[in-house]
Amino acid sequence: MSASIITDTDTAAQALRAGQLVAIPTETVYGLGANALDESAVLKIFTAKNRPSFDPLIIHQSTPERILAYASEISEEAFKLAEAFWPGPLTMVLPKHRSVPDMVVSGLPAVALRVPDHPVALELLSKVDFPVAAPSANPFGFVSPTTAQHVKDQLGERVDYILDGGPCRVGLESTIVAFPNGEATILRKGGLPIEQIEEILGHRLAVKTHSSSQPEAPGMLSKHYSPGNHLEIFERLEEDQPIPAGSARIVFGRGGKAISYDDKRLITTYDLSPNGELAQAAQQLFTFLRLMATHNYPFVAAELLPETGLGRAINDRLRRAAATE
Structure with a gap:
């Protein structure tokens, strides 16, 4: 039940x-x-x-x-x-x-x-x-x-x-x-x-770095937070970044809509925070990763955030979501 x-x-x-x-x-x-x-x-x-x-x-x-x-x-x-x-x-x-x-x-x-x-x-x-x-x-x-x-x-x-x-x-x-x-x-x-x-x-x-086994504390495993898609990490995703049709992008601070769709390239873009706010990006991260799984995108391209404040933790989660082992 x-x-x-x-x-x-x-x-x-x-x-x-x-x-x-x-x-x-x-x-x-x-x-x-x-x-x-x-x-x-x-x-x-x-x-x-x-x-x-x-x-x-x-x-x-x-x-x-x-x-x-x-x-x-x-x-x-x-x-x-x-x-x-x-x-x-x-x-x-x-x-x-x-x-x-x-x-x-x-x-x-x-x-x-x-x-x-x-x-x-x-x-x-x-x-x-x-x-x-x-x-x-x-x-x-x-x-x-x-x-x-x-x-x-x-x-x-x-x-x-x-x-x-x-x-x-x-x-x-x-x-x-x-x-x-x-x-x-x-x-x-x-x-x-x-x-x-x-x-x-x-x-x-x-x-400390992550571990593949015998972690010293919770949440230290190298592979974690997986949405179940093939996810790759980029320093920055440009608008013309060549990614497969039907895929998704995760970006940060682009100033548009939180979720947008490109009819020509058949690509959905998820902006963690259009205004570039790290706290909002942190709050949205797992929601967007969950949408990756729900829509079963064959490929997800994610760009890293500024390596400061909460951006460091968000990047950590993205890297481990992308890990293969």
């Missing part, structure tokens, strides 16, 4: 207490939530997503104090970032408390922690006395969902409830930071620009 879309956080909280799966809204993307301290519930996440057991999960709670209780050590820099950016699109990887099951962290010694900046998610989390594990609510490796309907379309038969909180405001997954030797390192570019983190900490941050 297909999942019910609900708006009642009491019903969602009761389902989580009963070990059920609840898709929850956040400011980044919708997450597939379960009680992080209940291993049988966590196993349902991996099964529903067809997610490999070596890919760890992020756990969520409603306040910094509540979520940091699941870390055994907290560096000075981690405290600074929690104060500056929680609630918000930041995940921090810290040494785990013994109460966190190994299944959640894929056997690693550290756990990924987050406080989402979404009123419905915070209301739900405040009603349960455990952290909620919630990776993106989509089949593993595919485009992340930014509306309740996206979740229903992709995982409707595998989820008990979908808590509707409207479209996601940010539209990209959280930025992930770890603290080897006490200093912050970026493990995943995301909805919090790296420059803002560097401003708080007062130094430049190293950025």
Whole structure:
């Protein structure tokens, strides 16, 4: 039976207490939530997503104090970032408390922690006395969902409830930071620009590369976010770029319509933000990648955005959506 879309956080909280799966809204993307301290519930996440057991999960709670209780050590820099950016699109990887099951962290010694900046998610989390594990609510490796309907379309038969909180405001997954030797390192570019983190900490941050196996944190696999089309990346797509008829282009900041069609070349163009706004481009990215899959274009050409702010995270998602292995 297909999942019910609900708006009642009491019903969602009761389902989580009963070990059920609840898709929850956040400011980044919708997450597939379960009680992080209940291993049988966590196993349902991996099964529903067809997610490999070596890919760890992020756990969520409603306040910094509540979520940091699941870390055994907290560096000075981690405290600074929690104060500056929680609630918000930041995940921090810290040494785990013994109460966190190994299944959640894929056997690693550290756990990924987050406080989402979404009123419905915070209301739900405040009603349960455990952290909620919630990776993106989509089949593993595919485009992340930014509306309740996206979740229903992709995982409707595998989820008990979908808590509707409207479209996601940010539209990209959280930025992930770890603290080897006490200093912050970026493990995943995301909805919090790296420059803002560097401003708080007062130094430049190293950025880790992706992995094809055994990632250190969620969302680090080299191939991910696939729309299922053949997608190629270009530094810039010119108007006369030779691409096959019937294909699609993803561009940025061209000043026209968000979606346009060239009758002569039979090419559809999707502009992530006609006015060149990176926040709008981030919000639109997964929606447009989902349209790529829906229309089954044989070829998709995507141009890179400026490598600054949210543009760095958007480019990261485009490159991994285009990866073949």
